[in-house]
Amino acid sequence: MTETASSAADRRWILIVEDDEDIRSLLSKYLSDNGFKVMLARDGRQMDEVLASEPVDLIVLDINLPDEDGFSICMRLRNSGSPPLIMLTARGEDTDRILGIELGADDYLVKPFVPRELLARIGAVLRRTAPDLESSQKMSAYRFSGFLLDSSTRRLLGPTGVRVILTSAEFDLLLTLCRNPGKIFSRDELKASSTTERSVDILISRLRQKIENDPRDPTLIQTIRSMGYTFTAKVSVH
Incomplete structure (x- = not known):
């Protein structure tokens, strides 16, 4: 081995x-x-x-x-x-x-x-x-728009406290966005949470369905034309 x-x-x-x-x-x-x-x-x-x-x-x-x-x-x-x-x-x-x-x-x-x-x-x-050791030693709960994303337990709780089920790839992508609010990511930069540019678009669409009030008119994960995506929510770390 x-x-x-x-x-x-x-x-x-x-x-x-x-x-x-x-x-x-x-x-x-x-x-x-x-x-x-x-x-x-x-x-x-x-x-x-x-x-x-x-x-x-x-x-x-x-x-x-x-x-x-x-x-x-x-x-x-x-x-x-x-x-x-x-x-x-x-x-x-x-x-x-x-x-x-x-x-x-x-x-x-x-x-x-x-x-x-x-x-x-x-x-x-x-x-x-798997949560890495360095991350687990840091404060790793991210609050945004009433949601709580916990990187140690890999769970997302909604505004009412009910768990929002995420796939592993969805969680990784949302965690990346929460750690970098306001940053514009190209599709290529987000491939670490996916496999292809098309897969990134699919993951973004699925996340919008789960965290946006209106996925057809997203306010949290916004598309920047010809550039990629950005997370516009105000994020606090606990």
């Missing part, structure tokens, strides 16, 4: 949801050999049983499943606040990749792929979604 893989794994639990037994076994062995603890499910029903009984750090989800397709599973997981999620599919069309991102996937990998690529993507997603 490489040093990079070992540090990324840190004995994290990975749930593989895949109906192909050969692929399931291959990925289970490879990730186990690289320091992860692995649980397996062949369909949505088994996945639900695992999630109800065990804590999971990341889900690897195949789209083509026998009972419920991965897009539907991704949507309901995100509505309930799931762990980070990487989607696997034999489809390579941009529309499927964009749909997966729109529904809340943190990353998207097209079959066939080499296990090492999945390992690298898992490590990247876990590093991006």
